[in-house]
Amino acid sequence: MSADVDPDRTPRTTPEILRALVAFDTTSDRPTASIIDWIEDHLATSGVRCSRSHGPEDGKWNLHAIIGPDRAGGIAFSGHVDCVTVAGQDWTSDPFTLREESGRLYGRGSADMKGFVAAMLAAVPDFQTIATQAPIHLFFTFDEEVTCDGARHLMTDVQARDRLPSVCIVGEPTMLQPVIAHKGRLAARLTFRGRSAHSSTPDGGVNAIHAMGRAIVAIENSAARFATAGRRAEGFKPPYTTTQAGLASGGQVLNIVPERATLEIEWRTVPGDDAHAELTALLEELAPVDAAMRHAHPECGIDHEVMCDLPPLALPETYALTDLIRQVTGANRTGHVSYGTEAGIYQRAGVPTIVCGPGDIAQAHKPDEWIARSQLDACDAFLRTVATRACCAGGLPA
Incomplete structure (x- = not known):
């Protein structure tokens, strides 16, 4: 971790948590054990239950947290913790030290997609109040940038434990616009x-x-x-x-x-x-x-x-999750993208999934990657509103 991250102070806001997450070099050829340890410790301060799963490589870990009733059903929010390399890129500052300038937060993975992961963690205290009737699942995965095998191992583990959520939101950067299909x-x-x-x-x-x-x-x-x-x-x-x-x-x-x-x-x-x-x-x-x-x-x-x-993703326009996310975001229509995400893997496992997260995909993988603070603020509100709507009686499709 960077020297400016104080391990004795538990960050609570989304930008504070993002600073801690960016400080881990989780380039996809590296283990994720350290950042998963940090996330698990962070969740433990709120008494959240967690389960780990892994692939064949040493140090590659997923994390599954359940808030509320310890069972299947409810809604999942999913984010990967690996990022692409900075090798050969001309950064104007340390890519693993979060820097804010003119409302932009610069750092590797800030947009893709540690910003969403930070917002998930910052929302935990509110999720604990919300998740009384249905569980809220948090997925943290490895190797999305190369094989998406982390999501596959996660689904195998979640299915074996009979803890599949009813629906899932993958928070890849879409400027908080719902994406229901990808190649x-x-x-x-x-x-x-x-x-x-x-x-x-x-x-x-x-x-x-x-x-x-x-x-x-x-x-x-x-x-x-x-x-x-x-x-x-x-x-x-x-x-x-x-x-x-x-x-x-x-x-x-x-x-x-x-x-x-x-x-x-x-x-x-x-x-x-x-x-x-x-x-x-x-x-x-x-x-x-x-x-x-x-x-x-x-x-x-x-x-x-x-x-x-x-696998490709295809969520029907008429599906209840599509309608819920469209209502919460105020989007008049849904999108299709040609890049891939873990959403198709979750859908193949039997979990209807949509892609919607903060930041612009145009900023991903580039030197001086950034996410707007306003997008993180909007994501904070988005997560809490979606969770409230999804966990109320009749809020989720059967």
Whole structure:
């Protein structure tokens, strides 16, 4: 933690808590144990019950707190505690020391999304007064910025303990406007195993880059198919599934037939399209290439691995949660976004979920990331109003 965070003083307001949270470097390649310890200790000062869950990596922890009745049902507020790296970014101040200037709070993760996490924690005393008839769940997750596996492990744990909430709000930065749909994302890595030879006698080798080129053409053709004849989902930009080859590498020197190449690809699917089916179709199209490589030499061929699997989100316009959030925010309409969140994972686990949180996604991941204090103030009011409405008798859908 930064030296200016006093561990003997318990922060209570959202900006005070945000200062403490930003001081933890929770870049996604680092453990989250320290910040989860801090959050759990903070909740303990209010007597809040917590349960931890984790993934296969050491030091990667989720936290689930329940306020009010210790049971399933009620409403959940969810925020991830990891953030993207600051490496290679030109910050004008220490990214892990919160700085306020002209109504803006600067720091890594301030917008995405420690601002919402801070507001969740600041609301706990009021939540304890509100949550008499139905529970309020608080989710704190790891690795949202890379795989969203934290949310998957959390849902497995919550389901095993029979503590699924009835609905959930993921507080990604939307300027407190309700987002009811986002695209899914499937990322995969293809590895092409060839056989080296001198380029003057290429018949003695198997060119991995040539095989990779066939895959790139197939992906390009698939992207064109989506754009011209794919499923349309109005509200998204673009309103169809997209795919691309984003990273490619291979070879050592020009006069050697490359024995290895790798290609990273992604699909961003509109609700209703199946990215796994698209990956299967791509592998089937490449099957003759794979077979030819293996025929040339048994050690050659094409392998694949899924790197990220994020399901799409689609909450009906007519759903009670949509109506509740629209009423509380005063929004005339709901939004669709092309980036992914943990909301699709919660929805797949059986929890209807909406995305609505403070700050602007345009500020996320950038140097001098910031969130407006006015947005945090509005989020404070939003959380308390939503919790009050959701926890009253008949306030939540069955």
